[in-house]
Amino acid sequence: MIERVLPPGVASAWTARDPEVRLFPEETARIEGAVPSRRREFATGRHLARTALARLGVPAAPIPTGDRGQPLWPDGLTGSITHCKGYRAAAAARRDRFRAIGIDAEVHLPLHDSLIGTVLLPEEQADLARLAGEHPGLHWPAIAFSAKESLYKAWFTLTERWLGFHDARLRFDTVHGVGGSFTADIRVSAQTIGGTRVPPFAGNWHTDGSVIVTAVTAE
Numbered sequence: 001m002i003e004r005v006l007p008p009g010v011a012s013a014w015t016a017r018d019p020e021v022r023l024f025p026e027e028t029a030r031i032e033g034a035v036p037s038r039r040r041e042f043a044t045g046r047h048l049a050r051t052a053l054a055r056l057g058v059p060a061a062p063i064p065t066g067d068r069g070q071p072l073w074p075d076g077l078t079g080s081i082t083h084c085k086g087y088r089a090a091a092a093a094r095r096d097r098f099r100a101i102g103i104d105a106e107v108h109l110p111l112h113d114s115l116i117g118t119v120l121l122p123e124e125q126a127d128l129a130r131l132a133g134e135h136p137g138l139h140w141p142a143i144a145f146s147a148k149e150s151l152y153k154a155w156f157t158l159t160e161r162w163l164g165f166h167d168a169r170l171r172f173d174t175v176h177g178v179g180g181s182f183t184a185d186i187r188v189s190a191q192t193i194g195g196t197r198v199p200p201f202a203g204n205w206h207t208d209g210s211v212i213v214t215a216v217t218a219e
Contacts, residue, residue, distance in 0.1 A: 002089040002103060004179060005204035005215040009097045013051035014089040021047040024062035041088065045071075045081040048090035052079065056092060070156060080153050080215075087211045099199065100218040102153030104146045108212050111141035119145050119165045127172065135175055139212075143205055144170055146214040150203055151184050154216040158198055163188070172205075179206035184216070 002012045021043035031042045049071065050060050056077070064072045073079050079092035080103040087105045116125065120141060128140040148165055155163045169185040184201040203216035 001206050001208055001211065001213045002091060002105075002215070004206045005103075005213055006091055006101075007217060010091050010093045010101060010215075010217065011052040011055035012089060012091040012103075013048040013055070014087065015044065015048065016086055016088075018044045018088070019047065026062040026064045030065045041083045044088045045083060045090060048088060049073075049079060049081055049092060052090045052092040053077065056094065058092075068156065070153075078157060080150075080157075082213075084211065087213075089213065091215065093217075098217050098219055100154040100157035100216075102150040102155070102157070102203075102216040104149035104153070104214050106142055106146040106149075106212045108139055108207050108210055109142060110139050111145055115145070116141055119148065121166055121169055124170055127170075131172060131175065138178070138207065143207070143212055143214070144172075146212045147182055147184075147203055147205060147216070150214040150216040151201055154201060154218055155186070155198075158218060178208070179204065181205075 002014045006012055018040040023043055023046060027046055031039050046063055049063050061074050066072050071081055076095050077092055078095050078101055080101045081090045082103050082105045084105045085107050089105055091101050091103050093101055132140050147170055151168055152163050167188050169187060170182050172180060172182045174180045181204050199218045201216050201218055203214055205214045
């Protein structure tokens, strides 16, 4: 599904299982001592990232991990990796086309009631209640949670700064069946990078009924 939420120019790869993967030493060092399930997730994510990069004509290279757990992509490239139960995906693009990418996958289940206020602004809760009436059968708070996770990844790639759930106001602009688009209004002081203002963020979402995928890109 990941290709459904990404614009042209972004390469992607996905799988529903964890194949046997050989990691680069720089990557292996990151997961020493991790439980087997985490090691498999990590290895699969790196394998998918290299698959996406290969589709851009980029040879296999290590993708180490930064201080916040973010993947460190080869020079001139950007991307994102995600995983949830039964689904793993990666996306990559050249930085001269996209400055940042964030992707996320979540199981399509209701978001726990205790998280609603933590994740969603009051106005977002009102919007999603309306959408639930117009488009029933979709777990809208879970879709919004995934969208904010994708947004955070793209934001952090550009700024290397924290973004809380309430620091962004989502608006789901269009809905068509089991997918659509959204925009994000960042509610923190204006940020610049190298004298250039952080660009607006927009994204897409899709679900097959079992898994939600979302993506945010910044040009």
